Amino acid sequence: MSLQNLILNLHKFWAGQGCYLAPTYDVEVGAGTMTPDTFFRVLGPRPWRTAYVQPARRPTDGRYGENPNRVQKHHQYQVIIKPSPADIQGIYIESLKACGIDLRDHDLRFDEDDWESPTIGAWGVGWQVMLDGLEISQFTYFQQAGGLEVSPIPAEITYGLERLEMFIEGKDDIYDLQWSDDVTYRDLRLAEEQQFSDYNFNRASIKGLREQFGLAEKEAQQLIEKRLPLPAYDQCLKCSHYFNLLDARGVISVTERVKMIAQIRTLVNQVARVFVTPAAGAEGAV
Amino acid sequence: MEFLLEINVEEMPLAHVRTALEDMTERLKKELAAAKIAADGLRTYSTTRRLIFTGDLAAGQPDRDELMTGPPKAAAYTADGTPTPAALGFARSKGVDVSALQVVKTERGEYVGVRKAVKGRSTADILAAAVPQAVLSLSFPKMMRWGTGSLRFSRPIRGFLCLFGGEVVKFSMEGLSSGDRTTGHKLHTPEEIRVRSFEEYRTKLRDLFVVVDAEERKAAIQAQIKALVAPVGAELYPDPALLDKLANDVEAPFVVMGSFPESFLQLPIEVLSTAMREGQKLFSIVRRGKQLPLFLGVADVVGDPKGFIRAGHERVLKARLADARFFWEQDLKAGLQKRAPRLKQVLFQEKLGTYDDKAQRLQKIVAYLCGKIETCKTAKELGVAAGLCKIDLVTEMVREFPALQGTMGGLYAEAEGFPRPVVRAVAEHYLPVSVDDPSPASLEGAILSLADKLDSIVGVVGLGIQTTGSSDPFGLRRNAQGVCKIVIDKKLSLPFERLLEKIINVYGDRLKLPKAEILAHLREFFAGRLRYLLDREGIRYDLINAALGAGIDDLYRAYLRAKALDAFKSSPQFEPMILMAKRLTNILSGQMASPLNPDVFVEKAERELYAMFSLIKDNVVPMIAKGDFVQAQKIVFRIQPALTAFFEKVMVMAEETRLRKNRLALLQAIRKTLTPIADYAQVVVEGEKAKK
Numbered sequence A: 001m002s003l004q005n006l007i008l009n010l011h012k013f014w015a016g017q018g019c020y021l022a023p024t025y026d027v028e029v030g031a032g033t034m035t036p037d038t039f040f041r042v043l044g045p046r047p048w049r050t051a052y053v054q055p056a057r058r059p060t061d062g063r064y065g066e067n068p069n070r071v072q073k074h075h076q077y078q079v080i081i082k083p084s085p086a087d088i089q090g091i092y093i094e095s096l097k098a099c100g101i102d103l104r105d106h107d108l109r110f111d112e113d114d115w116e117s118p119t120i121g122a123w124g125v126g127w128q129v130m131l132d133g134l135e136i137s138q139f140t141y142f143q144q145a146g147g148l149e150v151s152p153i154p155a156e157i158t159y160g161l162e163r164l165e166m167f168i169e170g171k172d173d174i175y176d177l178q179w180s181d182d183v184t185y186r187d188l189r190l191a192e193e194q195q196f197s198d199y200n201f202n203r204a205s206i207k208g209l210r211e212q213f214g215l216a217e218k219e220a221q222q223l224i225e226k227r228l229p230l231p232a233y234d235q236c237l238k239c240s241h242y243f244n245l246l247d248a249r250g251v252i253s254v255t256e257r258v259k260m261i262a263q264i265r266t267l268v269n270q271v272a273r274v275f276v277t278p279a280a281g282a283e284g285a286v
Numbered sequence B: 001m002e003f004l005l006e007i008n009v010e011e012m013p014l015a016h017v018r019t020a021l022e023d024m025t026e027r028l029k030k031e032l033a034a035a036k037i038a039a040d041g042l043r044t045y046s047t048t049r050r051l052i053f054t055g056d057l058a059a060g061q062p063d064r065d066e067l068m069t070g071p072p073k074a075a076a077y078t079a080d081g082t083p084t085p086a087a088l089g090f091a092r093s094k095g096v097d098v099s100a101l102q103v104v105k106t107e108r109g110e111y112v113g114v115r116k117a118v119k120g121r122s123t124a125d126i127l128a129a130a131v132p133q134a135v136l137s138l139s140f141p142k143m144m145r146w147g148t149g150s151l152r153f154s155r156p157i158r159g160f161l162c163l164f165g166g167e168v169v170k171f172s173m174e175g176l177s178s179g180d181r182t183t184g185h186k187l188h189t190p191e192e193i194r195v196r197s198f199e200e201y202r203t204k205l206r207d208l209f210v211v212v213d214a215e216e217r218k219a220a221i222q223a224q225i226k227a228l229v230a231p232v233g234a235e236l237y238p239d240p241a242l243l244d245k246l247a248n249d250v251e252a253p254f255v256v257m258g259s260f261p262e263s264f265l266q267l268p269i270e271v272l273s274t275a276m277r278e279g280q281k282l283f284s285i286v287r288r289g290k291q292l293p294l295f296l297g298v299a300d301v302v303g304d305p306k307g308f309i310r311a312g313h314e315r316v317l318k319a320r321l322a323d324a325r326f327f328w329e330q331d332l333k334a335g336l337q338k339r340a341p342r343l344k345q346v347l348f349q350e351k352l353g354t355y356d357d358k359a360q361r362l363q364k365i366v367a368y369l370c371g372k373i374e375t376c377k378t379a380k381e382l383g384v385a386a387g388l389c390k391i392d393l394v395t396e397m398v399r400e401f402p403a404l405q406g407t408m409g410g411l412y413a414e415a416e417g418f419p420r421p422v423v424r425a426v427a428e429h430y431l432p433v434s435v436d437d438p439s440p441a442s443l444e445g446a447i448l449s450l451a452d453k454l455d456s457i458v459g460v461v462g463l464g465i466q467t468t469g470s471s472d473p474f475g476l477r478r479n480a481q482g483v484c485k486i487v488i489d490k491k492l493s494l495p496f497e498r499l500l501e502k503i504i505n506v507y508g509d510r511l512k513l514p515k516a517e518i519l520a521h522l523r524e525f526f527a528g529r530l531r532y533l534l535d536r537e538g539i540r541y542d543l544i545n546a547a548l549g550a551g552i553d554d555l556y557r558a559y560l561r562a563k564a565l566d567a568f569k570s571s572p573q574f575e576p577m578i579l580m581a582k583r584l585t586n587i588l589s590g591q592m593a594s595p596l597n598p599d600v601f602v603e604k605a606e607r608e609l610y611a612m613f614s615l616i617k618d619n620v621v622p623m624i625a626k627g628d629f630v631q632a633q634k635i636v637f638r639i640q641p642a643l644t645a646f647f648e649k650v651m652v653m654a655e656e657t658r659l660r661k662n663r664l665a666l667l668q669a670i671r672k673t674l675t676p677i678a679d680y681a682q683v684v685v686e687g688e689k690a691k692k
Helices: A003-016 A088-098 A161-169 A185-203 A206-225 A229-248 A254-276 B014-034 B085-094 B123-137 B198-207 B214-232 B240-249 B262-266 B269-277 B308-334 B336-345 B355-372 B379-388 B396-400 B407-415 B420-428 B443-462 B476-489 B496-510 B515-536 B541-549 B555-568 B574-588 B604-626 B629-649 B657-674 B686-691
Strands: A048-057 A073-082 A108-112 A122-131 A134-145 A155-160 B002-009 B043-047 B050-056 B064-072 B102-106 B109-118 B157-164 B181-183 B192-194 B253-259 B283-287 B290-300 B347-349
Touching: A003 A048, A003 A073, A003 A088, A003 A161, A073 A161, A073 A185, A088 A108, A088 A134, A088 A155, A134 A161, A134 B308, A155 A161, A185 A229, A206 A229, A206 A254, A229 A254, B002 B123, B002 B181, B002 B198, B014 B043, B014 B050, B014 B123, B014 B240, B043 B214, B064 B085, B064 B102, B085 B109, B123 B157, B157 B181, B214 B240, B214 B253, B214 B283, B214 B290, B240 B290, B253 B308, B262 B290, B262 B308, B269 B283, B269 B290, B269 B308, B269 B407, B290 B308, B308 B336, B308 B396, B308 B407, B336 B355, B336 B379, B336 B407, B347 B355, B355 B379, B355 B443, B355 B496, B379 B407, B379 B420, B379 B443, B407 B420, B420 B443, B443 B476, B443 B496, B443 B515, B476 B515, B476 B555, B496 B515, B515 B541, B515 B555, B541 B555, B555 B629, B574 B629, B574 B657, B604 B629, B604 B657, B629 B657
Parallel strands: none
Antiparallel strands: A048 A073, A073 A155, A108 A122, A122 A134, A134 A155, B002 B050, B002 B157, B043 B050, B064 B109, B102 B109, B181 B192, B253 B290, B283 B290
């Protein structure tokens, strides 16, 4: 089964569970969790079901296309089901079967791994799902986002698409995966990995990135004051991306990391607050 | 009758399972004890998906007679003894004939009443309330909610099986009703089963490959491991914490052995075992201390007939090891020393500068420490190590496996041909990471670790950043405990105040607070950490106070004083000596110091006390200097009979000033000899406790 068929199977399965299939978001993010389709939808009381593919950029994971397992951009399949149903683990297991995995011959484990994203003030409780020692998904009961308690509680399932596909195809090299029947992952992504690795690690302007971080931070602040949480949040995502690039350039220490993450989190928490409390007379939150 | 409760949950971590079993048992026992039902025999079992409680309990509370009183006698009967409507109404309300009423005397006068046999509540009824109560009372370090519910628990609860004497104990919480059913293994044998007893529960689950006893699973894992490693003449690289975790995590333990390409054996064993343990939770296999290209994994399955699980682990491990080897080679190629300039770009703390600044400070601090520690003969090597020790933070390997910081620095230093003392100092300078960790084995490691930890503590405290309650972002408490542990383990007597002052000077104008204020903060901070460590060793708080009261500038000596007090606390001389010391303190309070003149003594008892004191003093002073407080205490305790005789026979507050001053001077001299051993007045003795 090709990667694109895997995506189609997951789409079909989760659409069958009542999920709205969201388009991929168009701002760089490090994880599917960070896109507005998750971040804003888990806030507030309204039940919500969504599923989507989201490219996740992690500059430090780049390996110039030379490592068979690591890439600076991979693809996540993100599912949010709110509130979490009682048999959500069972539904997840069914989704794996729908992808053609016969679990009778394998060891599937829900291994303690509480998820936390200090950048967006979010944390949850859950597991990494291991299939014969391979981490294929992250399974989380969201407890907080943007520094706010969420209620009802959403279940978040994030599949690592490349990982899962390598398992399905039995391949050892990510670049050997079939995206479709006649296009390989190599065809699509190798040049991108080579060039972006060079950019992320060696070329990105440190001074420029610090400036852009500062500009986006200021912009976010202004937009929060204007009570425009949706565009403000985009600026927070940009801050996060510039931070990740600076990190790949190796210029952020442990303590500076804490400080910059706190800067972004403070903004994101303000965004969340503005989002859930519409100004008097304004239209309700999305 | 038998009680059986299974709380069915989504996968709970081991630490939470342990807490739940303990706290729930305690809570159930308490609730049952309050209802007068003995519950000593409660046993617990568990898997990551089941919390199980079982044991024999009495069927119910014993029946008892209860006296219920009604209206006063005067209102209950007319003068001729006819029952009034009040009496009739009371009898009716209690369900008895009016003739059954009797007159009872109470403090308030005579009343009518009725004695009635009351049936005890059944244990099932009590359990139906107690079990949900107990579940609600459980608390975990991190708690969660799920769905639309409000219950906070470790992980979502998915069902209750609750039986007493084979019948369902009915209750419901969070939309779940208790029943007599559970299911087998979630993935491999998901059949529903119905049970009447624990034995049936255990047997039926075993038929579905679920073993409910963690100890039994652990034994099964160990037996399977043994059977796999024995034929290859190897043994497991022990990892008890991993074994406990895996025994919790699987319901159907099945051990898989696999291999990885021998070429990876060129990696250090520390790297190999870390790469295997983290992520895939695999055990390493060794033969005579040497790593073999094999691993053991514990799966939650009935078997692996097609070898998919083994092959899956092999593929993942190969990729991880390939990654580790890539890091190892990259790091070696880049070289440790050559990367040193990169530390200039890595901030240690915004105001305290970069790691390069820190490395420079460490070089000065280790030089100072080396000068203060006689046994240190490697000042030059330590200086080199101080410059190198933080560079591994910018290596690929430490970026990937942060737990290997320090270890990698040591390995890379070794690969670059640095001498042994340098390598060990770098490798060990983070130890101990927690108080349960060992201190550095080498003196060089100990000195560099002290320098690093003290540098961080002084810097952060010097900026006025408070460490309070739950907030300790820089891990200062852990660092300070490490400092205490190292000076204790390595028997290092150091003048702390001067050392800290030296470090403050090394920081120059980077620190915000004035020197005196920083030192005051640090004094209190270190006293608190030493107190914590002594408390962990089970030493009484008042003995700790007495030991620290005698001075904390030298942490190691303060520790030795506490240990000496602890060693004597049960000796017969202890209490009389403490009382004597307290008497000394009381009598001397507010007295001016006076000169001692042996020629002024007139009484026999005071002469004898002086003679005894002179002898003891000569012996004890060198003991104290050596830090042998046990011996010193043994000797000073010998003064007690002479001191007692003195107090009995001699009038201290004599009328004659000359005599009085001289007697006080003798007592002052004795006290002065005692104070460096302990501030005995702070010890609480039995008599005092009773008074309080």
